[in-house]
Amino acid sequence: MxxxxxxxxxxxxxxxxxxxxxxxxxxxxxxxxxxxxxxxxxxxxxxxxxxxxxxxxxxxxxxxxxxxxxxxxxxxxxxxxxxxxxxxxxxxxxxxxxxxxxxxxxxxxxxxxxxxxxxxxxxxxxxxxxxxxxxxxxxxxxxxxxxxxxxxxxxxxxxxxxxxxxxxxxxxxxxxxxxxxxxxxxxxxxxxxxxxxxxxxxxxxxxxxxxxxxxxxxxxxxxxxxxxxxxxxxxxxxxxxxxxxxxxxxxxxxxxxxxxxxxxxxxxxxxxxxxxxxxxxxxxxxxxxxxxxxxxxxxxxxxxxxxxxxxxxxxxxxxxxxxxxxxxxxxxxxxxxxxxxDWKSRESLLRSGLQALPHNAKMHYNYANFLRDSSRHELAKSHYYMALKLWPTYASAHNNLGTILKNNYEAEKHFLAAIKYASNHVNAHYNLGQLYRKNNKTMKSEQMLTRCINLEPSFTPAYMELARLKGPNHRSVPGLLKKVVELNPNDPYYASKFGEWLTKKGNHLEALKFYWTSLRICATHRDSAIGVFKHFRKFGQKARMFQMLTRWHNLLRKKGTNFRQDFYLQEWHLKNELSDKIKEYSSSLHVKNYSQDLDSKNSKWTLQKNKTTNEKTKMLRKKKQDNSETQDHKALDFSKFAILTYC
Known part of the structure; x- marks a missing residue:
C-alpha cells in the first residue's frame, strides 16, 4: 500500500x-x-x-x-x-x-x-x-x-x-x-x-x-x-x-x-x-x-x-x-x-447487501447512514427504525436517529437509549450535550460534555463545544482551546481558531505565534493568513503585508487553488496606500530641493530675510529627520515582535 x-x-x-x-x-x-x-x-x-x-x-x-x-x-x-x-x-x-x-x-x-x-x-x-x-x-x-x-x-x-x-x-x-x-x-x-x-x-x-x-x-x-x-x-x-x-x-x-x-x-x-x-x-x-x-x-x-x-x-x-x-x-x-x-460505489454496495440480507439490522443502519449523509432524512429515518425493530438494543442506531429528528423530545429519548445500551458511547453523550445546550440546559449540557471527555480524552469536538458553552470570558476556555491544539498538532484549523480567540482578547504576540504554527502545518490556510495580515496592518507593516500577500497568492497559484476576489481588492487598496505614501515622501523631498535653490537665488536679500529663511529650512529638515527616526523605530519594534513570534 x-x-x-x-x-x-x-x-x-x-x-x-x-x-x-x-x-x-x-x-x-x-x-x-x-x-x-x-x-x-x-x-x-x-x-x-x-x-x-x-x-x-x-x-x-x-x-x-x-x-x-x-x-x-x-x-x-x-x-x-x-x-x-x-x-x-x-x-x-x-x-x-x-x-x-x-x-x-x-x-x-x-x-x-x-x-x-x-x-x-x-x-x-x-x-x-x-x-x-x-x-x-x-x-x-x-x-x-x-x-x-x-x-x-x-x-x-x-x-x-x-x-x-x-x-x-x-x-x-x-x-x-x-x-x-x-x-x-x-x-x-x-x-x-x-x-x-x-x-x-x-x-x-x-x-x-x-x-x-x-x-x-x-x-x-x-x-x-x-x-x-x-x-x-x-x-x-x-x-x-x-x-x-x-x-x-x-x-x-x-x-x-x-x-x-x-x-x-x-x-x-x-x-x-x-x-x-x-x-x-x-x-x-x-x-x-x-x-x-x-x-x-x-x-x-x-x-x-x-x-x-x-x-x-x-x-x-x-x-x-x-x-x-x-x-x-x-x-x-x-x-x-x-x-x-455491486462494489462500484458505496450506494450500490449497501443496496446489494440490503437485498441479500433484508433481515440484517446493520445493513439497514449502514444504508440509513448513507441516506443521512445524502440529506435524504425521511428515508433514513425509516431504515433506522427498521434497524431498531430488528435489533432494539442497537445503540449506534439510536444515536444516529436522534441526530436527524426535529422533535427534541424524541431525539433526547433516543440519545438516552443509546447511553443506556452502551454507557461508554462517546457520540451519544456529545450529541445529548449539544441538544441540552440548544435548549439552554447549561448544567446538563456541561455534565454530558464532561462525561464525554472523561470517556474519550482525545475527543476534540467535546472540548470545542464545552468552550462554546462556557463563553469567551470564562477562565477555563484558554486551557480547553490549548488542549485541542495539543490533541491535533497536524490540523491548522484549531491553531487558527485559538489565534482568533487570543486576538479578541488583545494577546497579539501569543495569537501571532499560533497563526504561524497553523501556517507551518498548511502554508495556504486562509484564516491563519488573514490573521497574520491583520497583525501586520495593525502594527503598520503594510509593505511586509503586501509582500506576504503576494507570496501567498503565488503559493496558491502553484497549487492551482481558485483565488478569492476580496484578497485582490485588499491588495489593490494596499497598493494605493503605498502609492500615497510614496507621493508624500516625494513631495517632502521636492520641498527640500526647492528650498536649497531658493537660498542660492536670493543671496542678495537682506540679512533679516536670509536669517528667517534659514530658520524655516532648518525647522523643515529637523521635522523630516524626526519623522524618519520615528519610522525606523517602528520598523525596529515590529522586527523584534516578528522575531519573537517566529521563535
Whole structure:
C-alpha cells in the first residue's frame, strides 16, 4: 500500500490494478502447485487456475483494499509451499526460503501461519512409508532423519513467529462485541457448538454455490442454531460426514500414495480455515467472504481432481463434462461481473447487501447512514427504525436517529437509549450535550460534555463545544482551546481558531505565534493568513503585508487553488496606500530641493530675510529627520515582535 501511495497517491485505479495483479500471481502460483505438487494433468491444472481466477467468492478480497491482506497472504502462502515441496530437496536453502515466505504470509494475514502446518502435514504424508519402515525396524534411515530435521526447523520457526506475532499484539488478542459475533457471546455452550458447526458448513456452501453474497454478515444475518431439531443441522451433518469420508480416504491413501491431490486439497480446505472457525480463538465476524480466499484453493482442487477422475473413468461422457464445465465457468464469470458492479460505489454496495440480507439490522443502519449523509432524512429515518425493530438494543442506531429528528423530545429519548445500551458511547453523550445546550440546559449540557471527555480524552469536538458553552470570558476556555491544539498538532484549523480567540482578547504576540504554527502545518490556510495580515496592518507593516500577500497568492497559484476576489481588492487598496505614501515622501523631498535653490537665488536679500529663511529650512529638515527616526523605530519594534513570534 505504501508503494501504491508513493507512486500514484490516492488514485483508486492504481489500488485496484495492484490487487488484480496480485490475484493474477496467486492464480499462476496455484496452477503451478496443481501441476508440480498435486500432479494434476496440465489441462486440469490450468482449469483449476482458471476456476480460481473467476470464482465470485473472491470479489471482496480482490475488489476491496481491505482484502489485499488476504490476497498477499495467499501469494506468500503458495510461495512458501512451493519452496518446500515444489522443487527437488537439495538441503536447507529451500527450507529457510519456505520459512521466510511463510513469515511474510503471516505478517500479511494471521491465517498465513497455517502454511507451516500444511508443509509438515503434506511432508508427513509423502514420507509416511519411510517413517513406517523406521518404526518397524527400530532404526533411523536417511529419509526419516531428513524429515525430522525439516520438521524441527518448521516447528521451531512456527513457535518463534507466533511469539513474535503475540508480541506485536502486546500479548492480548483483539476484543469484540456481541454485535460482531453473537454466537461467541451466547451463554449456552450447546448453542455455541451447534452454531459454529453450522457456520463451518455454511462457509463451504458459499464456496460451492456463491449465490448469496454480502459484504457484511453481522447482526443476525445467520440466526443462531438453538435446537437440535433445527433443519440446518442436516446441512451440518452432511458437511461433517463428507469431511469424515475424505479424512478416512486420506488416511487409507497414506499407505499407497495414490491420491496426492485428494490429500493436498483436503489439507488446503481445512487448515487455513481453522483460525476463522471460532474453535481456538474468537473472531470478530460471523462470515467473511475474504477469509475464504485461501480455503477455496482446497475446495477447487478437490472438485477439479474429481472431474479429472470422472474424465478418465467415463470417457463416453466427456462431452457432457465439457458442457458442464463450460456452464460453470460462464456462470462464475457472470456472477463475478455482477458482484463487481455491486462494489462500484458505496450506494450500490449497501443496496446489494440490503437485498441479500433484508433481515440484517446493520445493513439497514449502514444504508440509513448513507441516506443521512445524502440529506435524504425521511428515508433514513425509516431504515433506522427498521434497524431498531430488528435489533432494539442497537445503540449506534439510536444515536444516529436522534441526530436527524426535529422533535427534541424524541431525539433526547433516543440519545438516552443509546447511553443506556452502551454507557461508554462517546457520540451519544456529545450529541445529548449539544441538544441540552440548544435548549439552554447549561448544567446538563456541561455534565454530558464532561462525561464525554472523561470517556474519550482525545475527543476534540467535546472540548470545542464545552468552550462554546462556557463563553469567551470564562477562565477555563484558554486551557480547553490549548488542549485541542495539543490533541491535533497536524490540523491548522484549531491553531487558527485559538489565534482568533487570543486576538479578541488583545494577546497579539501569543495569537501571532499560533497563526504561524497553523501556517507551518498548511502554508495556504486562509484564516491563519488573514490573521497574520491583520497583525501586520495593525502594527503598520503594510509593505511586509503586501509582500506576504503576494507570496501567498503565488503559493496558491502553484497549487492551482481558485483565488478569492476580496484578497485582490485588499491588495489593490494596499497598493494605493503605498502609492500615497510614496507621493508624500516625494513631495517632502521636492520641498527640500526647492528650498536649497531658493537660498542660492536670493543671496542678495537682506540679512533679516536670509536669517528667517534659514530658520524655516532648518525647522523643515529637523521635522523630516524626526519623522524618519520615528519610522525606523517602528520598523525596529515590529522586527523584534516578528522575531519573537517566529521563535
Amino acid at each position: 505504501v508503494f501504491n501511495y508513493l507512486c500514484f497517491g490516492l488514485n483508486p485505479v492504481a489500488f485496484h490494478l495492484t490487487n488484480i495483479a496480485l490475484h493474477t500471481v496467486a492464480c499462476l502460483l496455484f496452477t503451478r502447485v496443481c501441476l508440480k505438487v498435486a500432479a494434476l494433468k496440465p489441462p486440469f491444472a490450468a482449469l483449476a487456475g482458471l476456476m480460481f481466477s473467476v470464482h465470485p467468492i473472491h470479489t471482496e478480497a480482490v475488489t476491496g483494499i481491505v482484502g489485499r491482506a488476504d490476497v498477499l497472504a495467499c501469494v506468500f502462502f503458495l510461495l512458501s509451499f512451493l519452496a518446500y515441496h515444489g522443487q527437488p530437496s537439495d538441503g536447507r536453502f529451500h527450507i529457510w526460503t519456505s520459512v521466510i515466505m511463510g513469515a511474510m504470509s503471516m505478517m500479511a494475514k494471521e491465517t498465513g501461519v497455517t502454511v507451516f502446518l500444511l508443509n509438515l502435514a503434506y511432508d508427513l504424508y509423502l514420507q509416511w512409508p519411510n517413517i513406517k519402515k523406521t518404526i518397524a525396524e527400530l532404526r533411523w534411515n536417511q529419509e526419516t532423519l531428513e524429515f525430522s530435521s525439516r520438521a524441527t526447523k518448521m516447528m521451531t520457526s512456527t513457535g518463534v513467529l507466533l511469539a513474535l506475532r503475540l508480541a506485536i499484539l502486546q500479548g492480548s488478542l483483539p476484543r469484540f462485541c456481541e454485535q460482531d459475533n453473537p454466537a461467541a457471546f451466547h451463554s449456552s455452550i450447546y448453542v455455541r457448538f451447534l452454531t459454529f458447526c453450522y457456520l463451518a458448513a455454511f462457509n463451504l456452501w458459499l464456496i460451492l454455490c456463491p449465490a448469496t453474497l454480502s459484504h457484511d454478515w453481522q447482526m443476525g444475518s445467520v440466526p443462531l442454531v438453538t435446537s437440535i431439531s433445527d433443519s440446518r443441522n442436516f446441512l451440518t451433518c452432511f458437511f461433517f460426514g463428507v469431511l469424515f469420508l475424505l479424512a478416512l480416504r486420506s488416511i487409507i491413501d497414506f499407505e499407497h500414495l495414490r491420491h496426492p491431490p485428494l490429500i493436498l486439497g483436503f489439507l488446503l480446505l481445512i487448515l487455513p480455515f481453522l483460525p476463522a472457525s471460532n474453535l481456538f480463538i474468537t473472531v470478530g465476524f460471523v462470515v467473511a467472504e475474504r477469509v475464504l480466499y485461501i480455503p477455496s484453493l482446497g475446495c477447487i482442487l478437490l472438485v477439479i481432481y474429481g472431474i479429472q477422475m470422472l474424465w478418465n473413468n467415463c470417457p463416453k461422457h466427456r462431452q457432457t463434462f465439457t458442457c458442464l464445465l463450460t456452464v460453470i465457468l460462464i456462470s462464475s464469470c457472470f456472477r463475478t461481473l455482477i458482484r463487481n458492479k
